[in-house]
Amino acid sequence: MQYKDKTMGATKTDHFTDNQNQLAVLAKALGHPARIAIMEYLLKVDTCICGDIVNELPLSQPTVSQHLKELKNAGLIKGSIEGNSICYCINEPGLEKIKGFFEHISNHLEKKRNDCC
Template sequence: MGATKTAYFSEQQNQIATLAKALGHPARIAIIEYLIKVNECICGDIVNQLPLAQPTVSQHLKELKNAGIIKGNVEGNSICYCIDEKKISMLTKYFSKALQSAAKTKCC
């Protein structure tokens, strides 16, 4: 979808699409699961948990951070990453509401 087409959709639709796009890779899901488990960590900790090279993990962290799903705070020479609870809450509310609506809809 072209960047100019996003104007035809609501702010919420654009936000959910951005978050969903960032979640669209299994490595990013694994990173999120790990961050939920440990609460916060540095890139090196994630590299030790995944079968990916450090530059690849860094790129996935960048995508998650750009989408706002995770936050990163500088601690010395490292960045400590954690989940952004507000974004996860937004996703939870959106999908809960969508699933409740879908459950009430009769199809085929």
């Protein structure tokens, strides 16, 4: 997770705007079905949920923990210690940011139809 743009193979984040990099981080965090599943589960259970997430997914506990960490780092979920377990829920600012990107595109397309392809 370095992204230092030193040599080959690493994403050249330096050459893009902060906004582009932020959106990419958010999108990337959702670029795995397990992490989509986690978001859907957090939504389904209505409130924040403590524990249970591991049992909902077809992956081992360390793997799920890692996915949760990535979603948290990207700002899509947040978690707080709740006694024995950890309580996770969706982090709205992160979600609104990427949602806004798609709405922006969609609104633009609506105004100016591009039917040449």
